[in-house]
Structure formats: C-alpha cells, structure tokens
Amino acid sequence: MTVGLMVTCINDALFPDTGRAVVTLLRRLGVDVDFPAAQTCCGQPMVNTGYLDEAVPLLRNHLEAFAGYEAVVVPSGSCAGSVRHQHRLVAQRSGDPGLVRAVEQAPPAYELTEYLVDVLDVVDVGAYFPHLVTYHPTCHSLRMLGVGDRPRRLLEAVRGLRLVELPAASECCGFGGTFAVKNADTSVAMGSDKARHVRETQAEVLVAGDNSCLMHIGGLLSRERSGVRVMHLAEILASTEAVIDEPARPTAGSAAASAEASRTDGPPRAPRPAGAIR
Amino acid sequence: MSELARESSTRRSARSAEPAPRASARGATFLGTPPFPTAAKAALADTQLRRNLAHATGTIRGKRAAVVAEVDNWEELRLAGAALKDRTLRHLDTYLTQLETALTKAGATVHWAGDAAEANRIVVDIARAHDTDEVVKVKSMATVEIGLNEALADAGITAWETDLAELIVQLGDDLPSHILVPAIHRNRSEVREIFLREMGRAGKPAPADLTDEPARLAAAAREHLREKFLRAKVAVSGANFAVAETGTLAVVESEGNGRMCLTLPEVLISVVGIEKLVPTWEDLDVFLQLLPRSSTGERMNPYTSMWTGVTPGDGPQEVHVVLLDNGRTDVLADEVGRQALRCIRCSACLNVCPVYERTGGHSYGSVYPGPIGAILTPMLRGVGHDEQVDSLPYASSLCGACFEVCPVRIDIPEVLVHLRSQVVDAHRGRPSLQGAAMKAASWMFGRSARTAAAEKLSGLGSRVLDRTVRRRAPGGRRALGSLPWPVSAWSDARDTPVPPPESFRAWWSRTDGGRR
Amino acid sequence: MNARDAILARVRTALRDVPRDETPADVEVPRLTAPVVPDPVGLFAERVADYKATVVRCTPAELPDRLAEALDGVGRLLVPTDLPPDLHPAGPELVADTHLPVTALDALDGVLTTARLGIAETGTIVLDHGPGQGRRAATLVPDLHVCVVRTDQVVGGVSDAVAALDPHRPQTWISGPSATSDIELDRVEGVHGPRTLHVLLVG
Numbered sequence: 001m002t003v004g005l006m007v008t009c010i011n012d013a014l015f016p017d018t019g020r021a022v023v024t025l026l027r028r029l030g031v032d033v034d035f036p037a038a039q040t041c042c043g044q045p046m047v048n049t050g051y052l053d054e055a056v057p058l059l060r061n062h063l064e065a066f067a068g069y070e071a072v073v074v075p076s077g078s079c080a081g082s083v084r085h086q087h088r089l090v091a092q093r094s095g096d097p098g099l100v101r102a103v104e105q106a107p108p109a110y111e112l113t114e115y116l117v118d119v120l121d122v123v124d125v126g127a128y129f130p131h132l133v134t135y136h137p138t139c140h141s142l143r144m145l146g147v148g149d150r151p152r153r154l155l156e157a158v159r160g161l162r163l164v165e166l167p168a169a170s171e172c173c174g175f176g177g178t179f180a181v182k183n184a185d186t187s188v189a190m191g192s193d194k195a196r197h198v199r200e201t202q203a204e205v206l207v208a209g210d211n212s213c214l215m216h217i218g219g220l221l222s223r224e225r226s227g228v229r230v231m232h233l234a235e236i237l238a239s240t241e242a243v244i245d246e247p248a249r250p251t252a253g254s255a256a257a258s259a260e261a262s263r264t265d266g267p268p269r270a271p272r273p274a275g276a277i278r
Numbered sequence: 279m280s281e282l283a284r285e286s287s288t289r290r291s292a293r294s295a296e297p298a299p300r301a302s303a304r305g306a307t308f309l310g311t312p313p314f315p316t317a318a319k320a321a322l323a324d325t326q327l328r329r330n331l332a333h334a335t336g337t338i339r340g341k342r343a344a345v346v347a348e349v350d351n352w353e354e355l356r357l358a359g360a361a362l363k364d365r366t367l368r369h370l371d372t373y374l375t376q377l378e379t380a381l382t383k384a385g386a387t388v389h390w391a392g393d394a395a396e397a398n399r400i401v402v403d404i405a406r407a408h409d410t411d412e413v414v415k416v417k418s419m420a421t422v423e424i425g426l427n428e429a430l431a432d433a434g435i436t437a438w439e440t441d442l443a444e445l446i447v448q449l450g451d452d453l454p455s456h457i458l459v460p461a462i463h464r465n466r467s468e469v470r471e472i473f474l475r476e477m478g479r480a481g482k483p484a485p486a487d488l489t490d491e492p493a494r495l496a497a498a499a500r501e502h503l504r505e506k507f508l509r510a511k512v513a514v515s516g517a518n519f520a521v522a523e524t525g526t527l528a529v530v531e532s533e534g535n536g537r538m539c540l541t542l543p544e545v546l547i548s549v550v551g552i553e554k555l556v557p558t559w560e561d562l563d564v565f566l567q568l569l570p571r572s573s574t575g576e577r578m579n580p581y582t583s584m585w586t587g588v589t590p591g592d593g594p595q596e597v598h599v600v601l602l603d604n605g606r607t608d609v610l611a612d613e614v615g616r617q618a619l620r621c622i623r624c625s626a627c628l629n630v631c632p633v634y635e636r637t638g639g640h641s642y643g644s645v646y647p648g649p650i651g652a653i654l655t656p657m658l659r660g661v662g663h664d665e666q667v668d669s670l671p672y673a674s675s676l677c678g679a680c681f682e683v684c685p686v687r688i689d690i691p692e693v694l695v696h697l698r699s700q701v702v703d704a705h706r707g708r709p710s711l712q713g714a715a716m717k718a719a720s721w722m723f724g725r726s727a728r729t730a731a732a733e734k735l736s737g738l739g740s741r742v743l744d745r746t747v748r749r750r751a752p753g754g755r756r757a758l759g760s761l762p763w764p765v766s767a768w769s770d771a772r773d774t775p776v777p778p779p780e781s782f783r784a785w786w787s788r789t790d791g792g793r794r
Numbered sequence: 795m796n797a798r799d800a801i802l803a804r805v806r807t808a809l810r811d812v813p814r815d816e817t818p819a820d821v822e823v824p825r826l827t828a829p830v831v832p833d834p835v836g837l838f839a840e841r842v843a844d845y846k847a848t849v850v851r852c853t854p855a856e857l858p859d860r861l862a863e864a865l866d867g868v869g870r871l872l873v874p875t876d877l878p879p880d881l882h883p884a885g886p887e888l889v890a891d892t893h894l895p896v897t898a899l900d901a902l903d904g905v906l907t908t909a910r911l912g913i914a915e916t917g918t919i920v921l922d923h924g925p926g927q928g929r930r931a932a933t934l935v936p937d938l939h940v941c942v943v944r945t946d947q948v949v950g951g952v953s954d955a956v957a958a959l960d961p962h963r964p965q966t967w968i969s970g971p972s973a974t975s976d977i978e979l980d981r982v983e984g985v986h987g988p989r990t991l992h993v994l995l996v997g
Binding site for chain 2: 796797798800801802804805806807808809810811812816817818821822823824825826827829841844845893896897900913915916917918923929930931934935952953956957961962963964965966967968969970971972973974975976977978979980981982983984985986987988
C-alpha cells in the first residue's frame, strides 16, 4: 500500500530534514511512501485566524492532491488535527456540497506516531540515539488528537536514548500559530516558562512532534544561549547506529550538530545525532 | 458600572423605555480597557500578579485533578451535564414558563428583565418599597454583569458584598478578575493591607493587630460583616441552578455568607440568568457532583442552600426572582456558540488556562474573564463594533486545556475559532495587514507551482544569508536574531532558523524521493 | 410587548433551528452508572472528618456521654422546640428556638440538631429543616453546630440523596465547617457559618 506523505507547509519550506527523516523511517519499516507534489498547506493558519473563505482553495487543493491514497501520514499533530477537525468546517463554509462529500471521502490522516503504533503496530523502530532527551507533548497531538503515550513508547524503545520528564509537560508552549505574533508578549511569557522547564531537565535535546512549536521554543532557547537543541521526533526515530557524516555541503537546514553549539557545562557531550540522513 | 453593563444598556436601549443608567461615581470600571494584547502586556510586567496567579491556579489545578480522579464515572457525568443543559436550552421557552408557574405557586414573585437597566430598576424598586438604604449580597456574576451595585448606589442604596473575595474587591475599589475568586489577583499581604485601611470606613474596623494569616483575615471578615447580616432587611442573590419543574433555586457556596443572606433578611431578590435552568429536581444530582469538584476542587462545597419560594416561618417571607436575558438570547441564536450557555461558572477553564494564568482576569476587560469570557463576552455584546471585544477570541493559543476540564463539555476552542471568523467577516472590506497576508498566503498555497516558486525565492535568500549570518542555533543551523517590523513581533524574543537552500519539495523532485 | 413576552419571543426566534416536533425527551441524556460504596457509614465518617469536622461514632447507649463531651464548656445551647427529648443533653442551659430574633441567636454558644440524611461519598449532612433540625437560621448563626446523624440515615452518593429528598422543603447541605478558598485559593476553615462542626454518628 502507498501512503501519501503530507509533509506540511512549514516542514516543506523550513524543516525539510523532518520530511526526509519520515521518508527514511517509513521506508525502513517497509512502507511505500509517496509525496504528492500538488500538496501545499492544509489551511490551518487561515482557519485559526478566522479566514475561512481564504482556506477554501487550500482545502480543494489538499483534497485533490491526496485523493486515491490509502492513508495520509503527517509529521505534525497540529496539521493532522486540522485535517481531521477543521476541514469539514471549511467545506461547510464553502457552501459546496461536493466539497463536503470530498472531505467525508478523503483518505484517513494519521499523525506520524499514530501511524507507527496503530497502523504499523511497531514501537521499536530500530532507532539509536544516545542522548539525554526530554519530550514536549504538543497541545493538538495531546488534546485534539489524543495521541496519548504513543510518542513516549516510541522514544523509550530508542536504543541509547535516555528520556527525562519535562516539568509541566502538558502545558502549552504558547506558539498557537498567529497567536505567537498577535499576542506576542503572552506567547513569549508562556514560551519562556516552557524553555525554563526544558533547561531544568538538563536535557541535550528537546523533542516534539510539531516543528512549529519547536521553532517557537527553540527560538527562545537559542536566544537565551541555552545550548539545548530542538529536534522533531521523526528525526530521532530515523537515526540509527550507521553514522553518516555531515554532507559535503551542509544545508542551512541541517540537523547535524555543530561544535559551536556544544554545551560546556552540561552533562555528557554535545548532541551529535548519529545517522541523521542527508 | 461595568463596561459590559453600559454596553448592553446602550445596545438595548431601543428595546428599553428607560435611558441607560449613568456610570457610577465610584472609580473601578472595565470601561477603557485596551484590546487584549495591550492589556496583557501591562499585566505580564506585573511580577506580583504573575506570582499570585501562578500560585493560586497551580494550587487549585492540583486539587481539582485529585478529586476528579476519584470519580469513576466523571466522563459520564460530563456527558450528562452537557446533555441536560442542551435539553434545557433547546426548549428554553417551555422551561422558563414552567419555572414561572412553579415559582408563583410556591409564593415567589417572578420578574422578567430584558436587559441590565430593566433588571436594575426592578431590584431598586423592591428595595425602595421596603424603605431600606442597604442590601446584603451573595456573590453573583449576573449582578456584577448588570452593574447592580452601581445602580443601587445611584438610588442611594448601599450594596454590601459579603463573599470574602467580593469584599476584598469592594473594599479595595478594585475589579473582579476571576469568576469564582474575584480577588485571586491579590495575595494575603495585600488583603491584610486593604482590610486594615478600608474596613473602618465601611463599618466595623479590622483588629489593629491583624496578620496576613488567612484564618485571621477570614475572622476579620466574619467580625466586620456580622452586624450587617443581623440588621439587613433585604438581600440580593444570584442562583447556581433554577429547577423548572419545582421552582427550586440553589446557591452553592463556602463561607456561610450565602446562608446568611438567603435566610436572615425579610426580603430576598434573586437575579437569575435565563441559562441557569435545569429541567427537574433529579437533574441537580449531576450538577451538584460536577460543580464543586470543578470549581474549588472539593468533593462538596461547605454549604448548598435550596429553597422553593416562601417557607412559612423559616427564612424570607417575601421572595422575588428576576429572570435576566441581557444578551443571552443572542448567544442562544448562535448555533455554534449556544453551548457557552451550558456554563455553570465553575471557572475550571480559567484555572487551567496558560493565558489567564499569565495575564490575569483584568486583561479581558469584562466581568467574565478567561477562556469562557473570551467566548461569552463577544457573544453577549456582539462583534465588529469594538476593538477590545474583537480582540478577545484571539486571546488564546487554542491549546484545548479548557475543553478538557469543562464539566459541561463546552468546546471553547471551537467557539473561539468560530468567533474569529465572525470578527474577520465583520471587518471584510476594510484594509488590514493581516487580511492582505492571509489573502496572499491563500493565493500562494492555492497551487503547488506558486508554493514551489516562493520556496525557490526563499532558497535563494537562504544562500545569501548562509554567507552573511554567523549566528548558529544549538544543532548548528544558522539563525537570525532581531528583525525589523512586522517580523519583530516574532523575532524580538525568538531566534529564527535561516530557511534551507532547498525545500523538501525541491529535494524530492531532484532526487526522486531520495532514490537518485 | 412586556419584558416577559419579549424575552420568550427572542428565545423562540433564537431556536429556529430546533425542529418543531422535537420534545425535551428527544435530547438524549446518558444514564449514570451508580457508584458502588461498600461501607457508606465508614466512608461518611472519614469524609466528614476530611473537612476538619469532628466525627464521633457511638452506640445509642453511649450517646448521652458523647453529647456531654461534645458540649463541654458550652453555656447556652439552642435546641429546636421539637428536638427529641432523649437527645436533650445534661450540662448546658437549653434555649428553645421559639422564633428568637437573630440577635438572640448570635448570643448563644451553640446549637444541637438532628439531620435528614448523610451522604457518604461527599461527607455531606443534609438538613431539610424537618423535626429536630430547626429552622435554617438556627444552624447558621451560633458558632458551634453539634449534629446527630443515625447510621441508617447515611446514603452512598449524591444521587441517592437527591432521590430521597423533597424539593419542596428548604434544604441546607453541609460539608464541614464554614470555609473559604478566597485567599490564594487555599482552603481555611471558619468564616460566617459555624466554625466548629461536631458530628455524632449513632448506630
């Protein structure tokens, strides 16, 4: 069976390594994964800001792009939540009964950890990541989708990985899409508390299933010169013992560790994830 | 008078024969609260407020979680609570007339108030008929909403708030910032100072050796208010529930001030929002389990009083019930937003809200703060004509914690998004940066070729930045620091990763999905 | 149009989407699973005590002694006129509540009553102000409330209580002494209602 990778607009444009990690991971697990090139954005930014009319063309495009796939896999709790909970609303707004039907007939969309645990029935994906890691359950994966302990079970099965509990883990990081700029001060206040909790764990890496939230928390951690890096869960699950050196021409979006980012005061050594696939 | 009351009186003055009441001579008012982001910015800078709120909401969250966890059928109760309220709301006309009949039969007098002005006039007239210059009050959100205290003051009648938190707010000439604990923004030492400074002016002074121990502060309130309870002829209350079938009203409280007001005076006036109804006596079972655990994190609150009209020889012998609309029928008319009328004012959503915890209740500029206020206020007042009101549906990161704890399953994030679309629609046709950006994004994401072209441009920019930006985020990726407006809203506090030279889409196409 | 008719008209307009033939019963309400309470009396005692009330279990024969202990130091005690005579304690001066003015109630040291029922799950005492329970003000104004509850009056949960009670009677549900969480959301006992609640659980 072929699954359609819904990479999401933010991963496509800003975090291509996450998309590549999903491809690596799913292929390793024997999944035939395809990237429907017609895809763009699920429309969540418009819907959550109140621009429903503006989301209608995106919905049409999305439905056309993914028609015919058996399943859609999304490395984002938030975008999976948008597909599952908001698309119907947008279709109803359009006043086009054909669009409402198309939403009802669309292939099922799974957040990555749901697909791994529920559909593929795997918890140990054969990953190796010998670092101290803390996990932030993003709000939409936790409360809108209800992914529960799936990410945690996947992480616990990663060899070498030590998982440390994040205090107040279930509290929102304050990203919230356009909330981050419309209510920037509140967003930063929430994010700063989240970043403080991350630092308290002494973890080398903060992992989550949503790069949007990670961009926010990571942006604060970076501004604070905290020395904690953020990584999408898919990139950790894609890592194996087979260390592949940094590519000759590192991309700006490279997930490879840099000596400049080494922690001098923290435990073990700077994170240098093994097997980040280029 | 609160802004909300003013607004509703003004808005509904066409329906009401009387002119809108004047603003109160007293200082505290929500009028002039700036839009949420601005108000929040000021609140966030108040370190005392931040600390008080984090401490108080943290305490109550833990208590709630513990007492909810010991109820095996909590989800069943939530579903039943939501369904019972839906049943009531979908047949509200039937239940209202049923309640009226039952109350009248039980010896109560029923009044109907379309708006704040009408409700206030009814209460003032009853108090005047009894020739009193003071009333004692049980905490009631509805009466704060309509600005009753200010209306009474204008009529020369003093309203004594008797709930401890309301007393703190009233003595401090302050505004409520929480549905359950209006003085949540005050800590014990601030309360001590207010009591020492103000109690003497309102009656019995606080003992000179008052400490900031909560038990001592509570004792001071007991001493201060007792003389008022013993002499008051008229009391004003709200109601947590009104049973349509029997005419029974219920007030759920902790301190005994409610019992004092509901029992000792000769005359009792209860101002009840029309959404407070439940169909039958048996239905109280569900709500008396949901409410205390959700609000104060207790298995049961210390006191619940229930009364059905007049009981000869026991309690007030003259009982009035004022049924209040004041915008509720507008909420009822919104099929998505209607669920907000299920609210039983437990305030669990405030206590778990990460936005409320940091900004406090005053930032919302309304008697109903927090997540429920962010949906209720815009629906009660209408969107599209006030920048402050229109900012409220955006005062949320849509994290969903409020929905998770709501005992009557109000999907607050759903209603927030719904109201955001109403705000946007009300402003369509007016130029805005946000609207232009959304239109541009909609165009760009409407076709993948346009998206790819934009990404290509971004990739070109990335190559330039890769040579010029020295800064790297942990992990090695180059990062941008502070950037000019309008990106500054993002970049003032957060570094931004430099875009990659190649998008995922371009990589897939170049390498045939990594196979080349 | 008067306010009543205007509001009812607005309600009906607002509910245009509700099908005309829908009845309240058509809005389904899920049935609740009744909680199982294995030892209601034990649980009741434990949960009342959780509120920082004093709970003393005793047999009917022991009741006079336990009453005397509970009322130790009480000078003038309010009693409902219809309090069963076998509950009249020795010791305090008994003041019958013959519609005393509230200022007189305020001058008394305590009040002794029976109850209508007790709820185990929540540690709640319910008064419906029937015989032996006094009018509502009686158990409110004095600072000490001693309440005699028989073990056969204890029910398991809130549902059982609601089913047993008559809505046409005034009711006071009491869960511990008066308390407040209004300062920093931390519970402290003792505000306007009786600051001491003493429950004698007999049976």
